[in-house]
Amino acid sequence: MAYADGELAPDERAEFEQLLATREDLRRAVARERELDLVARSAAGPEPMDAEWAALGQDFAHRSGLGVGLALVLGGIALGLGSLLYLLWSASLPLAASVAVTALMLGGCVLLLRALRARVRTRRYDPYREVRR
Amino acid sequence: MIVVTTDTVPGRHIVATIGLVRGSSVRAAHAGDDVTAYFKNLVGGEVEEYTKLLAESREQALDRMLAEAAARGANAVVGVRFVTCEIAGGCAEMLTYGTAVKLG
Numbered sequence: 656m657a658y659a660d661g662e663l664a665p666d667e668r669a670e671f672e673q674l675l676a677t678r679e680d681l682r683r684a685v686a687r688e689r690e691l692d693l694v695a696r697s698a699a700g701p702e703p704m705d706a707e708w709a710a711l712g713q714d715f716a717h718r719s720g721l722g723v724g725l726a727l728v729l730g731g732i733a734l735g736l737g738s739l740l741y742l743l744w745s746a747s748l749p750l751a752a753s754v755a756v757t758a759l760m761l762g763g764c765v766l767l768l769r770a771l772r773a774r775v776r777t778r779r780y781d782p783y784r785e786v787r788r
Numbered sequence: 789m790i791v792v793t794t795d796t797v798p799g800r801h802i803v804a805t806i807g808l809v810r811g812s813s814v815r816a817a818h819a820g821d822d823v824t825a826y827f828k829n830l831v832g833g834e835v836e837e838y839t840k841l842l843a844e845s846r847e848q849a850l851d852r853m854l855a856e857a858a859a860r861g862a863n864a865v866v867g868v869r870f871v872t873c874e875i876a877g878g879c880a881e882m883l884t885y886g887t888a889v890k891l892g
Contacts, residue, residue, distance in 0.1 A: 661789055661858035668859060693847055708836075725820050783815070783844040788836075 659688035682780055690782035697786060736760060789854055790864035790891065797864060803892040806862050810885035811852025814875055815845045822878055838880070845880035846870065853884045862888035 657663050658671050675681050711717045740760065743753050778784070790797055817825065821837040828835045849870075857865050868886035875881045 661854055663858075665859055665861060689851070696847070697843075721820075721824065725823065728823060783848045786840065786844045786847050788839050788843050 656685065656688045659685050659692065686780045686782050690785050693782055693786055697788070789858065789862070791850075791854065791868055791886070792864070792866055793868050795867050797866065797891060800864075800891040802866070802889045804890040806857070806860050806888040806890065808885060809853050809856040809860065809862070809865060809888040810883065811849045811854070811856065812881075812883040813845045813848040813852065814879050814881045815841060815848065816876075816879045817841045842880045842882070845882040846884075849882040849884040853886065857886075857888040860888055862890060864889050864891045 658668065658675075663671060675685065740757060743756055790800075796802070817837055821841070825835045825837045828837075853865065853868075865886040865888050868884065871883045871885075873881050873883065
């Protein structure tokens with residue numbers, strides 16, 4: 656696609672970009688084209704350790720270790736925060752302190768969810784996540 | 789689009805200098821990659837999560853520079869440089885710049 660390859664004249668490019676702003680299918684097509692371009696650009700001979708990395712990628716213990724480890728870490732954080740909230744509200748602390756800490760934690764969660772939502776929405780148009788090295 | 793780090797392209801003449809073009813990108817790894825990278829940091833070797841992160845940032849910055857050059861009617865960028873700076877911990881920051889020109 657001429658647009659993805661940067662081959663359009665400035666006026667044609669501006670016209671196409673107006674169309675791009677309103678058409679999701681076109682945005683996806685451009686992202687796919689750029690993904691292919693990036694793959695072609697990074698075409699290089701394999702390194703000696705690449706075969707070992709590929710074998711590790713197929714290895715069950717190696718693959719599941721990542722998921723299990725992250726799930727435990729995230730679960731621990733969630734449980735810890737939940738316990739902290741419980742202790743905070745069951746102890747006889749000043750109300751202002753309990754509200755402040757709860758607001759801090761809830762605010763953090765809201766900001767995290769906001770960032771996560773933005774990432775999910777833009778991820779499908781981000782061809783750079785396929786770049787390896 | 790010809791992209792070179794030299795100031796000239798052998799065998800071609802620069803017929804017009806368009807000017808400075810640049811592209812920058814700051815990207816972060818997700819928390820899972822950071823946790824994995826932390827443990828790789830303890831045992832040594834390549835931290836591919838960060839190799840990948842830096843490569844993503846490099847390619848995005850390069851593409852942004854090329855897009856600007858193309859929009860300004862250039863058919864080459866000479867004197868291309870990559871620089872990195874420290875903005876935030878755990879992020880890969882990359883700035884690419886060069887001079888957009890028209891080659892005859």
